[in-house]
Amino acid sequence: MHLVYDLAELQTLIAQSPQDWRPLVFTNGCFDLIHVGHVRYLAAAKALGKTLVVGVNSDTSVQQLKGNTRPYVPEAQRAEVLAALKSVDAVVIFSEVTAVAIIEAIAPDIYVKGGDYTPDTLPETPAVKACGASLELIKVEIPTSTTKIVQKILNNSQSL
Structure with missing residues (x-):
């Protein structure tokens, strides 16, 4: 696997051989600058x-x-x-602000987000419940953010 799919391709693959995909875990995010927090989060998912x-x-x-x-x-x-990460089996790019449409399309068995969210703060929660998936919140091990990384780079470059 380890490929980037469009949503229609992904739906077809899952439907054709669910035994190869299920239980299917789904998560989503910007993943702008990949850092160790992302890597550990995805491995846990x-x-x-x-x-x-x-x-x-x-x-x-x-x-x-x-x-x-x-x-x-x-x-x-x-x-x-x-897609190159060992823990990731498939990637799909989506243009909506939330992942509701993907959740409705692929009906994951488990939907995962970071522990900095709660079921009440996730716009995807109703879709997760509607498709019968469980919601898992993974504890943030290393509180790293892309914004903080970029700010550190900018602060260090100003001192040069």
Whole structure:
């Protein structure tokens, strides 16, 4: 596997051989600059099922969520980096601000987000419940963020 798919391709693959995919774990995010927090989070998510599908926000949806200066890395590159990780079995880029449409389309068995969320703060929670998936919140081991990494780089470059 380890490929980047469009949603229709992914749906077809899952429908054709569910035994190869289920239990299917799904998570999503911007994944703008991959860091160790992402790697550990994705490994923990993968451990919950047979396959891990990662939804990646498109460049347009990242801008809507994070502002016009983001993303730092284009969507195709972010998807390729994620697809290269051992824990990730498939990647799908989506243009909506939330992952509701993907959840409805692939009906994961388990939906995973970081422990900095709660079921009440996740816009995907109703879709997760509607498709019968369980919701797992994974504890954030290393509180790292892309914004903090970039700020540190900018602060260090100003002292040169």
